[in-house]
Amino acid sequence: MWLPASAIMAALLVLETLSYPLNKRASHFDRPLNLPLALAIFLVNLTTILPFLAFAFLLSTSDSLPFVLIGYMWVFGVFVHVSNVFGLLPLYNWSQMTPAFATIFMMLWNLSNNPAFPSSNVAWYVLAILTTVYIANTFDTMNLQKDTHRALRRAQNEANARLMELERLSRHDKLTGLMNRQAFEDTLESLMRQHANRLGVTVFVMDLDGFKPINDSYSHTAGDAVLVTLADRLRALAGKDGHVARLGGDEFAIIKATIISAKAAQRFSERIMGVIEEPIPFEQKNLKVSASLGIARQGRDAETMASLMSGADQAMSQAKQDPDKRPVIYDKTAFPTRATLEDRNVLIRAMADHQIVPYYQPKVSLETGRIVGFEALSRWEHPTRGLVSPAAFLPLINELGLQGAFMLHTAEHVLRNIQAWTAEGLNPGQVSINVSETTLATVTGHNDLLELIDRYPHLRRHLTFEITEDIFIARSSEMIQRSIANFRRAGVRISLDDFGTGFASFQHLKDLEFDELKLDTCFVRDLGVDPATHVLVDGLLTMGKGLGVHVIAEGVETPQQRDMLYEMGCEVVQGYYYGMAAPFSETMIRLEAEGYFTPIPQQKPQPLTQNLEQNTPKAAAT
Structure with missing residues (x-):
């Protein structure tokens, strides 16, 4: 049983x-x-x-x-x-x-x-x-x-579809449909692993030249049409074995794994330049752009994704400096050594340890000989190398993306120094700080600096932010102008630095809110040597007075330059003739001595200097 x-x-x-x-x-x-x-x-x-x-x-x-x-x-x-x-x-x-x-x-x-x-x-x-x-x-x-x-299966499928779409959007450029930078770098890293023992991969990075004028002259719609057309052309040129990305703005990149030599890379780069420079039809017009193109090949010079992209960027930067705009292939031995992560850490520690501090160069009234302000210029008081000039470390600050941190570090130092001087009953006048484009062009940089200013409300009247004329060609110029307007509303004066050497037009001067113009050193240096310089300086001074703003001449090194500027009506100057930039303690001694230099004996009217000494900003435009 x-x-x-x-x-x-x-x-x-x-x-x-x-x-x-x-x-x-x-x-x-x-x-x-x-x-x-x-x-x-x-x-x-x-x-x-x-x-x-x-x-x-x-x-x-x-x-x-x-x-x-x-x-x-x-x-x-x-x-x-x-x-x-x-x-x-x-x-x-x-x-x-x-x-x-x-x-x-x-x-x-x-x-x-x-x-x-x-x-x-x-x-x-x-x-x-x-x-x-x-x-x-x-x-x-x-x-x-x-x-x-x-129903659950439908909801799951819909959720998966949305996630896939979000993933696609997060990894692709919305306008052109190309990969974005993150997706491009992930793809590049994967391909480099696959081809490490073969020919390796080649990266082509290109930055458009002449794109901004199209945006400015024909509208952003025209600019978008240019980007979309170029994206389609590059995608077709790259072929099935190529990968194309829009890295940001007007910068594109291509990965090719079938390039067998440097000569082949050059030939392919010429084809890229050809499709970029081909006219782009838009509303009965033919729009034209060119490009600066950098090439980097996987190998001993570039064994990682980061080093390959860095090499391509360096090659592109060098191509941009070539008048003929010829593509450049990265060669590690021919390019300067780039800053490293250790360099970044050293700079961050130097700021944290207060080794990088502001030194102050006086601004002097020609009429009275009195110090009416200072310009804060950073110096590195290195423990072993001694005093390091800004030329040795400011390029690293920019290259390593530390502009925002450096700006806040400098501004806070300056505000604390002003607070210490005013606590002793001293009047430092207007203290100017050079403000980077990164601070002005980014919401984070702008907000962080405003937050810092808000912590010292009684010192705002002593602050001047100096900006250079090249902000007018920045891709975020509209954001920059809004930032400038916000800083002026917060009570900070705005100075246009290096005036006459950059890209400011009369239209820009009309649109931008500012309180001060600084004549560049190159004009002052040639006074008494080049007659044309005399005419230009006289015209710029007249323009400044006509706009109702203060004009300061930089780079005064001789009595002759001082006297000629005075005769032309310049009221405030700055330069080695009145002293080099000095540390906080020496600047305090200058202020305690009431900050006087020998005035020029002739009598001249002084309609603007009095306002400058009173630290009264021009009212912001409404």
Whole structure:
């Protein structure tokens, strides 16, 4: 007896093991099942369910009420198990539930004919009806479960689609559809690993020349059309084995893994230049741009993604300086060593240890000989190298992206020094700080500097921010002008530095809010040597007075320069003739000595110097 029972149990176990995966596969067919396979699956399911239903049926024939109840509980348990566990497999579900429902009605029929449990026909009819209701509810539950599963699957698919779209947007440029910088660098890193033992990959980085004038002259719509057209051309040129990205603004890059030599790279770069320089039609016009293009090849000169991109950037920068705009291939031996992460850490520590501090060069009134302000110029008081000039470390500040931190560091030093002087009853006048484009052009830089100024509200009237004319060609010039307006509203004066040497036009002078012009050293240096310089300086001074702003001449080194500027009406000067930049302690001694130099004896009107000494900014334009 045990042998047949064991064989039956083994057969049931095998059938159960096969049944679920078989039914799952059948339930996900995209085409209708063929009849033989459907019958086979149905028979397997029926075979596996019958022994469980037979047990319940046999119990229902007993004269013992507990056994009968156990039989009903058993078959209801089969319902719950099949509907909950296999509800999402329609074929399995129906082939097992149908005989289960038939079994329960057979059990009811047996029970109604069993003399051990006499009852009226009405009672049995009610029980049959309630059983039918239960069966209908089971069907409804299964259907709701399927609907819920479908809804969840749809929601999951929609969520996955949105995530994929967000991923695509986060890795692709919205305007051109090209990869963005992050996606490009990830792709480059992956390709470099794949081709490390082969020819390696080649990177072409290009920055458009002549793009901003198109934006300014023909609108941003024209600029967008140029970018989209160039993106399509570069994508077509790169081919299936190439990868193209818009790194930002008007900068593009291409990865090629099939370039076999430096000569081949040069030839491909010439093709790139060709498609870029080809005229771009826009509203009955032909727009033209060119590009500065840098090339870097994977190898001993560039073994990592960062070094390859750095090399391509350096080559592009060198190409930009070439009047012929010829593409340049990066050669580590021919390029200067770039700043490292350790250099960055050294500079950060130097600022934290207050080794980089402001020195102050006086601004002097020619009429009175009195110091009316200072320009803060950074110096590095190095513990072993001594005093380091800004030319030795400011380029590193810019290269390493520390402009924001350096700006805040310098501004806070200056504000603390002004606070110390005023606490001693001294008047430093207007103290100017050179403000970087990064600070003006970024929301973070602008807000951080405003927050710092807010901590010293009583010192704002002593602050002047110096900006250079090249902000007018910055890509974020609109943001810069808004920043300047906000600083003026906060009570800070604005000075336009190196005036006459940059890119300011009369339109820019009209649009920009500023309080002071600083004549560049190159004009002052040639006074008395070049007659044309005299005419230019005289004209610039007249322009400044006409605009109602103060004019300061930089670079005064001789009495002759001082006298000529005075005769032309210049009121405030700055330069080595009145002293080099000095540290905080020496500047305090100058102020304690009341900050006087020998004035020029001639009498001249002084309509603007008095305002400068009173530190009153020109009212911001409304």
